[in-house]
Structures are given as C-alpha cells and as structure tokens.
Amino acid sequence: MISSWTWPDTLIEVGVIMAVMAITWQLARVLSRRLVRMALVNQQRHLPLPGLSNTRTRRLLGLDHPRQAQRTKTLGSMVSSVAGFLIVFIGTMMILSTLGFPMGPLLTSAGIGGVAIGFGAQTLIKDFLSGLFLIAEDQYGVGDIVDLGEVSGTVEEVGLRATKVRDANGQVWYVRNGEIVRVGNVSQGWSNAVVDIPVGYQADPDRVIEIITGVVTGIAEEDQWKETLLETPTVLGVESLSGTSMTFRVTARCVANQQWGVQREIRERSKVALDKAGIPGPAVPFGGSGGLT
Template identity: 55%
Template structure:
C-alpha cells in the first residue's frame, strides 16, 4: 500500500524577486538560500552599511578639517599664524611677548569658531544623508527646523549678538590681551578675549566681565603709539617765560636719559600755557609721543622732574583756598 505523497508547491521553491537584480539580495540568497533573509538584506545589511560609511566619512572629514585649522592657527618661532596673515593686525610691535600671546589667542579663538562651523556643517549633512537612507521625507523636517531656528533666534538674540560681535572684533583686531581699553562702563587692561565676554582688570584690581554685544564703542590706548600729557600748575605770580624755558629744558634732558628714553618715540614738545583757572592757577603743558601703554609712567616721571626744577627755581604752585601762602 502506497502512503500519501507530499506535493511541494513549486512557487515556494522560487527565489525572491530581488535575486534577479545584482546586489546584496542575490549575494545573501546564494550564501544562505534563505528567501526571507535575502529579501530583508536591504534593511539588515545595505542600509546599516551605508549609514556606517556616512558616519565614518563624516568623522574623517571633520578630523581632517580640524587638523587643517590647527595647522593654519599654529604660531611657531614668533611668526604670524597663517590664518591671520590676510587679516589686518593693529597690535603694536612694542608689546613684545604680549604680542605673540595676543596673536596666539586670536588665532585660537578664530580657529575654534571655524571648528564649530565645520562640525555643524559636516554632522548636519551626515544627519540629513542618514535620514535620506532611512527613507524619511526631509521636506517637513526642514520646514520644522526653520521654524524652530527662528524661535530660538528670537529667544537667544542677545547670545547671538554677543557671538557675532566677538567674531567681528576678532577679525578686525579691535583690541587684544594686554591692551588698555575704555569700553564706556569699564576701563582697564584686557586679560582675556572671548567670543561672548571680554575680561578687563582696572587699576584697583577689579575684574570686569563685559559682554561683547553691549560694547558700543572702544577706546584703545595701546594701538600704534600713545601721547604722554604732562600738566604742571604754577601760581599767578610766576614768570611764565621762565617756567616755559625750564619745562623745555627738563623734558629734553629727561628724554635722553634711560630708562625713560627707551619709552619715547619723539622729542618732547612744550605747548606752554594750557589754561588759567582760579583754583589751579596757570597750567603749563608738554606732550611727548611714547610707546603704547607707557604714557602714564612717562607722565609721572616727567611731572616729578619738572616740579622739582620749578621748586629749585623758586616757581611755586597755586595757593589753595583757605591756606596762607608759604613763607619765602
């Protein structure tokens, strides 16, 4: 007696439709003979492999770009970094070692901005490519991202303002580390320059943190050269001609004596009588062009020498109200 015969459906033995195409489906079916695994190879192997290649490519491009930026912003042997060569530099050479530190910080700050921009662009494009591989419609996502970006821009407009102001300040080299600046609200020496905040220290030692977006105007006392203004008051009974001669002689002699002569760029100029007031008497003025940042030291030194010479010549200062004149 013959048992039941199992009839095999010929359709079940047929390979999946994708086998006719050259690709992962054919390869997987030839390796395993599994129809389901071959039909699902597009999602199990092809897309993950493409996504992995996109991520690896983004990491490689980002790494190469960051290395290039580091190379362009590296300062060696006191030379100007390659990134800063096309940009205008306002820093005076007289800053010495501070100049190299200023260049290095400026280059590093600009480099960090470029690195952030490169990372944002590379990873943003990689993310969009990954979504495309997954079959996601990018149109609504881009529209939503635009709306969210506008909302964030309105909410963080002060932060964006500070950031953009810091970028332009760096590119234009308005001031840097070691400069003495007047920002309106604070006056002092620049200790650090960032993309959002500039740090100043005033003569009293107070540290001021000034937002770059709030700086409407900057007075820099350390660019190119400075002018030391020497004002010395004398009494009404003094001989103005004699005082002018002494002022010219003392300042000219002091300009030839080190270390004061090292700070002077030009010979002193005597301007004579600057003003006449009831409280200050007659004010004599002399000016001299000096190295940036050295005007205050030069003013103090010259003023002390001139006042000593006036005292030796019998030229007294103005009499303060309420005090009797000094005995001859």
Template identity: 50%
Template structure:
C-alpha cells in the same frame, strides 16, 4: 455530555520591526535613480542584494568624503590662522629699541591669541556644516524622510532664537570684537558699565578688574563703545601753569631741557618712552596764568608712571629756576 472546547489562538501583536521587503524595494528604487549607486550595483552583476550593497558603499563614500573635506577645511583654516598670527612690525615707524620691541612682542601675542580663537570657532562651524550635510545626505539615500526632521529643527531653531536673543547677540559681538582686536587681556579699557584691566575675554563676556580690586563681568552684547588706553601706544602729558609776567621763552627752554633729560634717562628710554618728549609751548591762556604743555609718547599703560616722572622733574626744575606755578581753577 462531553463538551470540546477549542482554545482560541493567541492575539497577534503588530510587528514593530520594519518591513524588510518594503525597505529593500525602496532602496532598490533609490539606487536605480542614483547614477553612482546604479553603477556600483552593476559591478555586482545586479544581484538581488546588489542595491543594498551598493547603497552601503555609497554611504561609506559620502562619510569618507565628508571627513576628507572636513580635514581639508581644517588645514586651510590652520594655514590662514598661522598667516594671520604672524605679521609685520606695527611699530616700525617708531625708533627701534627695547621699548618698541616690547610693543611688537605684545601685539604679536595678542594677534596670535585672536587668530587662534577665531580659527577654533571657524573649525567648529566647518565641522557642523560638513558633517551635518553628510548625515542628511545619508538619511536621504537610506529613504528616511528628512523633511519632518528639517521642519522640527527649524521650529526648534526659531524657538531657541527667540528665547536666546541676548545670548546670540553676545556671541556675535564677541566675534566681531576679536576680529577687530578692540581689546585684549591686560588692556585698561573703559567699557561703559565698568572701567578696569581686562583679565579674561570670551565670546560671551569680558572680565574686568577696577582700581578697587572689584571684578566686573560685562556681557559683550551690552558694550556699545570701548575706550582702550593700552593699544599700540599711550601718551603722557602735563600742563604747566605759570604767571603772566613769567618769561615765555625761558619757561619753554626750561621745559625742553626737562624733556631732553627724560629722553636721556636710559631706564625711561629703553622701557617706557618710545619717542622724544615734546614741548608744545603755550597751550592755554586762562584769566590768571599761561599754560604750557609737555607730552611724551609711551608704551601701553605706562603713561601714568611717565606722567608722574614729568611732574616731579618739571616741579624741581621750576623751583630751581625760581619760577612759581600758578594754581588754576
């Protein structure tokens, strides 16, 4: 007996490719409801392939417009940055000379660095916003649902926000620090956790080097107050304690003579001091002495050197005049 076996047909696997007809119909409906796309489709005499061609043209126009807006935004930001980087002389109220010229050059360089940093940040933000909006618009035109994508991005953003709160805090603090020009590279600052010279500033951390040579990395978000000893100008002063029986007028005249000598010194006047030193007279009355004060306005970070020169010259002048200094408690 002969048995005939009919082979069974191979199992069919579901197609992973999208249904072209379904996509075409969805694009046609979207194009019909879009005045720009429908107008372009009319140019092609509403052929069967016209909605797809018109939608492709619309996508290209959206991308071209996005890149054009991005370039315009970058140009505007660059112009604003260049204008912010060039400003008037901040030391115009001081005597013009080599010292104030050095201050203006330093402040101009800091202003330029701050403006360029903020310009770079703004350019990145503009690119993300404009190109991201363009991509979402293109996906919507192609009938790709963007609601699940936006929901996923929102959930991811919330998760990242909770997990990176300190990082976000550091970046925001760094941006405001740069905008307000609280300090810059080369400044001597007291940042709370550390005191030293600023070696590097980023949006996240500030790197300091203290007098012992130790390097400190301070997160911008942890800095609650900053004492800057190097911004604009500094002040060097010296308190001079003398005995109660000393002639007040003679001591004041002597200190004024020292101030005139320092101001007449070309090396100090042209590179360290920006205004004539002042003698304030009797600053304090202690139980054992009269305290006079002499002060000089200096370039940033030059106050220590000028103060040492003040001490040396005042001590020499007092010894020459036979006026002893009194130790204070």
C-alpha cells in the same frame, strides 16, 4: 527600510561619505587657522609708526605678544568649529538620504525647531555674535584698560558671551557682549602722556620752555625710557594763563599703559629743574594750594 538597502554598496557609499567628511574637516581646520593668521599679519603690517622700524614698532606696540597668538588660536578654533558643524550636518543628511530616510519631514521639523530655539535664545545669540566680532576685530584683550560706557577698568577675561572687567576700586563687573555699544581702549597701540606744569606769572616763558625741553630731552635719551617713549616728548608751550600763574603743557607718545609713569617722571624732574633755575612757582591764594598737575 533596511531591506531596501543594497549590500554592500550602501555601506561602501556611507563609508566614502564619512571619509570625505573627515578629510574635509581636517582641511577646514588647517585652512581656517592659516586664513586667520594671514589676516592678522596683514592687519599688523599697516601699523608701523613714523620714524620707527617695523620690527621695533611691533615689539613696542605688543604685536608680538602671546595675546596675538592666543587670538589667532581662538579665531581659528571658532571658524573651524563652524565649518565642522556644517560638514557634519551636510554629511549626516547625505548618509540618512543614502539609507533611505525621508528627508523632507526631517528638514521641516529641524527648521521649525531651529526657529523656536532662535526666538527663545535671541539674547544669547546676540551676545555670542557680538563676542565673536569683539575678538575678531581685537577691540580689546586681557590686560587692556577700557571704558565700556557704564563700566571702566582693566579687562580680566574676554569670552564669547561676557567680558570680565575690574574697576579701580577692585570691583569685578561682568558685561554682556551684546550690551556693549561703544569701547574706549586706552591700551591699544600707544598712549599719550599729558603733563601740565604751572609756574609763576612773572616767569620768562622762553626760559621755562628751554628748561622743560632740556628735561624731556634728557629723559628721552636715557636707556631706562627709550623702550617706553616712542618719540621725544614735546613742549607745546603756554596752555593757559591766570592772574597768578602760567601753565605749560608737555605731551609724550609712549607704549600703551605706560603714560602714568612718564607723567610722574616729567613732573618730578621739571619741578627739580625749575627750582634749581630759580623759576618761581604759582602764587598760592590764601587758604589754597598749588602745584604741578
């Protein structure tokens, strides 16, 4: 076979193929990262909230967080790796063909081996493909609080094969990406703080709404909470009635994962303001307990 080579034409042809492979690989890496970056920027441009500038929205929602840069790097790396594999495979086949190797039997053997490996690694392939789409679609990232069905908690690691989640008890769960059929993400975009405030049934509803409105307006005007609240909290009014109490509901749109602090602040200040105004709390049945929820 070697004697059939035409020297030095064969080596020159092989060298040209390898040079084209190297140049194409470098171009593919640059283009893949630019395309991924452009896609992410285009996606983020459609996320501004009413009443907020696009710059402040991006900052409040965490769109300028290093996670976005890491996501771009990860996706670009994966796309360039796939492109690199295809370039190397096609280039290798061209070099072998140039050297005179019979390609028919080689491709047939590779096809049969690929099918065998595919059948034996279906679960692994499913996990990797699911992980690729999870990262590409940014369904969740490290630090997000998610509900994955049987497991809920904080995401500590996102891989192509599995996701690492730590629940409220501190237990770490490793969930295969191929087994995730639904995702509830508390941390994506923004969160909604919901506070129910019970008062005595005999209280004047208009007076209670006025007091609570003053409380939430004051919170929204403080510098400490301006960077947390995306809008002034809303007092929806009477949510429910019972024989001994009325419950008023307050909602507040805030930065992701900050709803618990907002809820505690609204409860505490509302309790102080209602007591100061002489608004009675709900009557407590014998042996029971009452309070803000």
